[in-house]
Amino acid sequence: MTTHSPDWYNEQYNNRARVRDCQTHLQNWAEWSAISRMHLRGQIDVAYGPTAGQTLDVFSANRSHAPIVVFIHGGYWRSLDKSDHSFVAPALIDAGALPVLLNYDLAPKVRISEICVQMVRALDWVWRQATSLGGDPHRIHVLGHSAGGHLAAMLMAAQWRRYAPDLPQDLVKSALSISGVHELESVRQAAFVQGDLRLTAAEAIQCSPAWMPRPTHGTIHCVAGGLESPEFLRQNALLQDSWGSKVVPTAQALAGEDHFSILGQFRHWDSRVMQLVRQMLTA
Numbered sequence: 001m002t003t004h005s006p007d008w009y010n011e012q013y014n015n016r017a018r019v020r021d022c023q024t025h026l027q028n029w030a031e032w033s034a035i036s037r038m039h040l041r042g043q044i045d046v047a048y049g050p051t052a053g054q055t056l057d058v059f060s061a062n063r064s065h066a067p068i069v070v071f072i073h074g075g076y077w078r079s080l081d082k083s084d085h086s087f088v089a090p091a092l093i094d095a096g097a098l099p100v101l102l103n104y105d106l107a108p109k110v111r112i113s114e115i116c117v118q119m120v121r122a123l124d125w126v127w128r129q130a131t132s133l134g135g136d137p138h139r140i141h142v143l144g145h146s147a148g149g150h151l152a153a154m155l156m157a158a159q160w161r162r163y164a165p166d167l168p169q170d171l172v173k174s175a176l177s178i179s180g181v182h183e184l185e186s187v188r189q190a191a192f193v194q195g196d197l198r199l200t201a202a203e204a205i206q207c208s209p210a211w212m213p214r215p216t217h218g219t220i221h222c223v224a225g226g227l228e229s230p231e232f233l234r235q236n237a238l239l240q241d242s243w244g245s246k247v248v249p250t251a252q253a254l255a256g257e258d259h260f261s262i263l264g265q266f267r268h269w270d271s272r273v274m275q276l277v278r279q280m281l282t283a
Contacts, residue, residue, distance in 0.1 A: 006191050014192050029263065048121060068140045071099060071143045073103075077112050126140060146181065149180020156209070173280075175220040218247075219249055223253070223272065225257030236252075
């Protein structure tokens with residue numbers, strides 16, 4: 001892999017510095033999410049693990065035995081919250097799904113490797129509680145944005161029966177990584193975030209889904225904004241290059257979208273993101 005200067009990695013990966021109106025996007029997410037929570041039924045801050053960060057929100061579906069869509073937020077594994085992303089739930093419900101939004105403990109309190117374990121624990125909880133929540137344990141799908149896209153890809157590659165022998169190896173039927181990061185050595189070179197992440201070289205390899213064995217079940221789609229940095233566009237294509245087009249049938253840059261505006265596609269039924277979500281749910 002080609003190496004560059006520290007400043008180059010910072011410029012490529014610091015999306016808040018790259019996108020001038022990122023704060024407007026973050027404010028919009030918070031406002032849209034507050035409105036969504038006012039109108040949706042569900043359970044908020046349900047514990048799936050022993051620490052304060054290991055909680056989830058479940059929003060009621062419009063039908064029983066609905067497919068479950070788990071959404072994992074981004075924030076470079078060190079910031080943001082599921083409550084900033086409740087606005088994705090209405091479109092998922094309209095698509096016939098039962099949305100589950102995950103939180104996790106944040107860096108520097110925990111390392112990325114521990115966050116990955118927490119995500120496995122969360123999906124174990126979702127699978128076991130699916131029926132009582134009104135969902136179908138045989139139709140669990142995962143979406144993630146940015147760092148959440150990384151975690152969604154890690155869940156696609158998870159060896160579920162190593163965690164619990166009664167879990168199905170195809171627990172995650174499909175996934176969508178939105179502006180995801182699929183190898184971490186490059187992130188390790190970005191000083192603006194490495195101080196919190198404390199990634200070691202070994203951990204960067206261990207927690208890079210692109211370097212993990214190709215999943216034997218399911219598919220994952222990858223999209224990123226066409227206005228994102230060359231590195232994020234490379235990361236978007238990398239998983240398909242590594243796992244092949246059978247497992248990763250989509251590696252697409254969406255014209256006119258940046259790292260933050262791309263989540264606005266959840267508010268438009270005919271957007272590419274929502275097209276892929278509906279495709280996942282009906283496959």
